[in-house]
Amino acid sequence: MEALVSFFSHYMLYILMGLTLLTAVGVVYSKNAVHSVVALLLTMILVAGIYLMLDAEFIAAVQLLVYAGGIIVLFVFMLLLVALHKDEAQRLFNTYTVVSLGLVAFLVIVLAVVFFGMPFGPEPATVTNIVKGGSTEAVAGTLYSTYILPFEIASILLLVVMVGAIVLTKERVKS
C-alpha cells in the first residue's frame, strides 16, 4: 500500500501537467467564449494543483484566491453581457501562420534558456512537508526582508494603475 501511494504521488504532478495542457488547448479551440472561460478556470485550478505538488502550498492558495476566484469571475461577468451567438459563425483564428510560428519558436527558446539556467533544489516531498508546517513563513520572510524593495515598488505600481483605472472611467461617464 505504501508503495502504491508513493507511486501515485510521484506521477500526480505529471497527470496534473497533462490535464493543464489539455484544458489550455480547450481555451484556444472552444468556439463559445463561455466554454473557453470554463476551460481557463479549470486550467487555473490545475496550475494551483501543480504548485501544491511542488511544495508551494501558499502560492497554490493565492493562485486559487486571485486567479480562479477573482480575475476569471470578472471575465465571466463581462461575457454574460455580450451576445455570444453572433461570434460563433465567424472564423475566430488568424492567418499569420509564419509570424506565429516564429513567435512560438522564440518563446520556446527563451523558456528553455530560463529552464536550463535554473538552479533546481532537491525534489519536493509534497504532502509530508505541507502537513509539517509548509513554506508560508519562508515566503513571508523572503518577501518582506530580502525582496522588500521590489515588493513595495510593485505595490505602488498597482496602486497607480488602480487610481488610473478609476480616473479613466470617471472621465468617460462625465462626457
Add this chain to the structure above:
Amino acid sequence: MDFTMINIVIPTVKILIVFAVILLSVLVMTYAERKVIAFMQVRLGPMRVGPWGLLQPIADALKLFSKEDIIPTMADKLVYFLAPTLAIVPAFLTFLVVPFGDQTTFFGLLKHPTSMAISDFNIGLLYILAISSVGIYGILLGGWSSNSKYPLLGALRSAAQIVSYEVPLTLALVGPILLANTLSMKGIVEAQAKGMWFIVPQFFGFLVYLACAVAETNRAPYDLPEAEQELVAGFHTEYSGMKFAFFYLAEYANMIVVSAIATVVFLGGWLPVPGLAFLHIPAIIWFALKVGFFLFIFLWLRATYPRYRYDQLMQIGWKFFIPVALINIFVTALLVL
C-alpha cells in the same frame, strides 16, 4: 499503527462521517428554518408529515429525487450540467480543515488519539477562503447557461455581490490571524485557549465578518440574487429535481461553513464557555452548540430584516465594511507590534 491505518482507513472514515453529518445538518436546517420562521411569524409551520412535521425534510428530499429533470431547450447543456457540481464541490471541500474538536479515539476504538479535523495544515483558513471563492462559478454559470432572463439577472447580481463582499470578509479575518500568529484552524483555537476568545479584542472584526458572511451566502437581508418578487428564484429558476437540490445543498453547506469559521476564529472553536469548563461537556458538543447559534442568527435575520436595495448593498460593502475592516487591521497590527 501501520501505514494503511493512518493514511487511508482513518481519513476515509473521517470523510464519510463529516459528509453524513453535513447532509443530516442540512436536512435538520431546512426543517428548523421553516419552524423557527413560522414561530417568529406566529404560525405553526409544517405539521402534517410526522409528529410536529418532523418528517417534512425527508418528504422534501424524496420529492426532489422523484421529480422530472427539466432542461430548457435553449440551454447550453454542458455548462448547465456543470454548474450545480461547481456549486456543491467547493462547499463540501471546505470542511476538510474544520476542526470539530481537539482529539478523539472514536470512543476507545483507536489506541492513539487522532485529530477531529479531517486534516490540519498551516494555511487552513487561507485554504477555506481560496476554495470557497471558486463556489461562485456554480451560480454564475448556472444563471448564464439557463438562457433565460431572470437567472441571468440573478447571476449578475450575485457575482457583483460575492466579489464585493469577499474583500471585507477576508480583511475581517486578518485581525484574528495577526493575534493568533498562524493560519491553521487548530492553531487559532489553541491561541484562544491561552488567552481570551478573539470576539473580545476583535469585536468590530466579528461584526464585519458576520454581516459579510450573510452576504456571501446570499441570505436575507442580502438575498438580492434570489429576490422572489423581482427574479422568481434568481439563478436557479430553470433548475429542477436533483440539480436544484444540489444548489440548495450548496447554499446550506456554505451557511454551515461560514458559521464554523466564525466559531473557530471568534468564539474559541471547541473550547468550553469560560467558567463552564467544570461541566465536562465534550468538545464536539460545544462546537455544535456554537455553530447552531450562528445558524440560528441566519434564520433570525431572515425573519427580522427586509431586503436591502441594490445600491445600498454596494454602498455598505465598499464604503463602510471595507474601511472598518482596514482600520481594525491597522489598530490590531499596532497593538501586536
